Amino acid sequence: MTRGRPLGVDQFQRGPSRLPKPSGSVSLEDLVRNFDEQAPSPAPDSPAKLPTQGESFDILSMELIDEPKVRPRWHYSTTDVERMALDFLRVGDGNPLNGQITPITVFAKPDGRYEVIDGLTRLKAMRSIQVTDTIKAVIKPAMSAADAYRMGFDANEARTSMSDYDRGMSFHAALEQGVFASQDEIAQSLGVNKSLISMVLKFSKLDVSLLEIIESNKTLFGSTAVDxxxxxxxxxxxxxxxxxxxxxxEGWSQQKLREYATKQLEHSSGKGRKRASSNSRPIAGVGKIKFNDKAFSVALDLTNLPADGIARMAEEVERVLLNHLSQMRDTD
Structure with missing residues (x-):
């Protein structure tokens, strides 16, 4: 089945050649056995870049690297991680560290650990291979959570534009975790239109059962669709x-979704449905009876009711109500 367009528009060096011994239960042979049968996939890395001023390059132990406080790209598919792991092994002729062309980017933390700014897919892929415990990294000086998020967001958008689902869920988490104080702050830091931020944040308000449907098909759901x-x-x-x-x-177009949503929302709000008829009749000069085809109510002012008024009032209520019920029977 051919999937349609998303429903909404979107606005270094090689490492050592020595291959470490396997450290996990998955052997190198198991991972590379079927390489020749695998269809070539796009290169995982862009051309290597040298560190700029204030940065350094190193090969770090992955045990010292933490994932971002908030992931700019919210959902990482197992398929993408596995494909990149295979690419590392293929390009490196069995040595994943040699196959990693572009280092990940991290910043140094005061406790001696590092946090990922960009390259989380590369880190996940390298960890999944389990034949090395190190990874190439460009190390930046310590920085704020907001600066790290902005750099990671910009890098992800520049490499492969993110889905509105990724943006919305990530913006929500950034607000929840205190990376940004408000939508205005997100807009100013990332250069994103505030109205778009407001729309994509609606992903975070959906029931978990809806998120399960959307997550594995996230490129099909844009800001208009989630709205x-x-x-x-x-x-x-x-x-x-x-x-x-x-x-x-399953292939619905944006027009089909709009038509369905419009119909269901009009039905739920009562638009287009016949309103129940309502009538009002005076009762003995002291009030009135209101009724429709579902209910009736009586409103009376008994302040100046004469002595014989109670009997006349009761007769009038009975007469009007019986007459209305008779009319309803005749129209059924």
Whole structure:
């Protein structure tokens, strides 16, 4: 099946040649046995770059490297990580460290550890191979969480534009973790339109069952799609929203989603439905009775009710109500 466009528009050196002994239960032979049968995949790395002023290059123990406080690219598929691991082994002729062309970028922490700025897929891939415990890295001086996030965000967007799902979930986490204090701060730091931030943040407001549908098909769900799916969830119910999300993964166009959402939201708000008829009748000069085809109510002012008024009032209520019920029977 051919998938359609996303529903929404988006605005160094080689390491040592010695191969370390396997450190995990997965052998090198198991990982490379079928290399020749694998279809070539895009090169995982861009051309190597030399460190700039204030940076240094080193081969670090992966045990000393922490993942980012908040991942700019929110979802990393197992398939992408496995493909990059195979590329490292293929390019390095069995030595993944030689196959890693571009170092990851980290910054030094006061406790002697390092935190990833850019290159989390490379780190995950290298860890999954389990035949080396080191990785090439460009090391930057200590920096704030906001600066690290901005650098990682810019690097990811420049390499492969992220999905609105990644952006929305990551922005939400950045706000929750205190990396940024507000949407305005995100917009100013990243140069992203605030209205887009507001729309993609709706991903974080979706039920977990919807996120499960979206995550493995994230490129199909843009800011416009999530806006409509969120509206369906809130105003038409979770089942309607899940139906629409599933249909998007099966090929629904943006127009089809718009038509479905419009119909369901109009139905849930009562637009287009016939309003219940309502009538009002005076009662003995002291009040009125209001009724429609579902209910009735009586409002009376008994302040100046004459002595014989109670009987006349009761008769009038009975007469008006019986007459209304008779009319309802005749129209059924």
């Amino acid at each position: 409509r799916i969120h509206a369906l969830q809130e105003r038409a119910g979770l089942d309607k929203a899940k139906f629409a999300a599933t249909k998007i993964t």
